[in-house]
Amino acid sequence: MRLEKLLAHTGHGTRSEIKRMMKTGTVSVNGRPVKDGGMQVDPTRDEIAVDGEAIFYREFIYIMMNKPQGVISATEDTRERTVIDLLDPEHRQFEPFPVGRLDKDTEGLLLLTNDGKLAHNLLSPRKHVPKTYFAEIEGQVTEEDRQSFAKGVALDDGYVTMPAELVILKSGAPEYGELSKIELTIMEGKFHQVKRMFQAVGKNVVYLKRLSMGPLQLDEHLAAGSCRELTAEELHELQQSGQSGK
Template identity: 35%
Template sequence: MISLQKAIQTLGISRRKSADKILKDGILVNSKIIKEPWYELEEEDTIKYEGKTYKISELLKRKEEKVYYLINKPLDVICAMEDPFGRKTISDLIKNKIKEKVFHVGRLDLNSSGLLLLTNDGDLANKLLHPKHEISKTYTVIINGHPTREDLKKIENGVVLETGYKTNPAKIEKVKKQGSNHEVTITINEGKKRQVRLMFKVIGFKVKELKRIKFGPFSIKEVPNPGNIKKIDPEIIKNFIK
C-alpha cells in the first residue's frame, strides 16, 4: 500500500502545484473524489488527474533511481513536457539524452531562458517549490530605460504586485547600462508566476530579456550553452536540501 499524498509526489503529478493544493481540490481515485492525504491506495487502484490515468500497480513495481539534471532552456521552448499546439517543449530538448521520465522543477516563460532543474523525485520538487525553504534564484534582465537608485531600492525592499501580493525583499547585485537599456542582476527567494517581470513593471520598466543564471547552489556556468544538459550527483542534492 501507499498513501495518496506519496503517490501524487512519486508520480510527479504535483510538479505544477503542491500535493496539498491538489488534495484540497480532490483527486479521482477509482472514479471517486478523495481529499485525504493519508488515504491508503491498494495495488488495483487507479488515480486520474488532468485527463491522465495512473495505475498504482505500476507505481508499486517501479523502483526507479532518483536522478537530477540541469538544463539550459533556450528561448521559444515551452516549459512543459508536452504541448497540444505542437510547440517545442522540454521533452524535445531531452529526447535521446535523458532516459528517465523526468519533469521540470518550477518553470520559465516561453520568452525567458536559462537554468532549470529536471528530476523524477517528486519529494524533492515539493521541497524546492515550497515557500518556506526560500530557495534563491538569480536572473539577469534587460529592462528598457534607466532606473534610479530609488527605483531599485523599492524592489530591494519588496513591492506590491498588480495581483496584490507583496514580494519578499530582493537583492540587486549588478546594474549595467546598455545603450538605451539597463542590465540588472536580481536574486529572489520566491517564485510567483512572472514575478520578476511584474516587479519591474511596478516601478515602471518593461523586462525585454530574462535569463535565470542561478538556482540554489547551481550556476548556468555548468550548462553554458542553450540546450546543454548536465547530470547532478545525488549527494550534492542531498546537501542542498538539508
C-alpha cells in the same frame, strides 16, 4: 518493480522492443532466463542481466538544462515544443519533469528530475530557495529601484514580494536607447515575478535568463538547448539546500 519497466529505465529500448528481446531469452534474473516482462524484481537484491551483462538500476535522474527561448516548461503540449522534447531518449525514459517554470521567452537554468521529493523541497514557499536572474531592462534602473526591491514591491494583484536583492550592472540611458543590465535574486517564484516586479516600478524586461537556483549554477559551457546530468557534488549541495531552504 516490473522487469520490463526496469529495462526501459536502464536504456534497453521501448516496451515493445523489450518484449521482443525477452522472447529471445537474452534477459536473465538471478542466472535464469526470463521471458515474462511483468515479473516483479527487486533491483537492489536481484541480479539482472542482458546478454550476460549485469544491469545497474538507478531510480532518479537529475538534469541541468540551459533552456532556450521558444520552448515551454512542460512535459507535453499538443501545440508547443517542450523542454522534454530537447532531451535524449536515454533521459526521457526516466519521465523527468521541470522543477518550476521558465516563461517561453526566458532562457537559462532549468532543473529536470523525476525526484518528486527534491522538487517539492526546492519549490516550497517555506524553504525560500534563492533564484538569481540576469535581465536587460527597458528604462533606467536606479538606486531607488534597488531600495524598493530590498523592501518588497506590490505586484499588479496587490501581493507584496519578499525582499529581493537587485544588483545594477549598468544603468542604461533611455534617451540614447540604452538598456539597463541587472542581476536579481528572489526568494519565491510567483507567476512572471521578475517581469511584474519591474512593471511595478515602471519598467519592462526585454531579456531574462536564470543563472542559478539555490547553490546550482548554470554551467557556462552549456549551450542553449543543451543539457547534462548533475555532478555528485552539485546534487549533494542541491539536496542540502532543499532540506535547509538556503
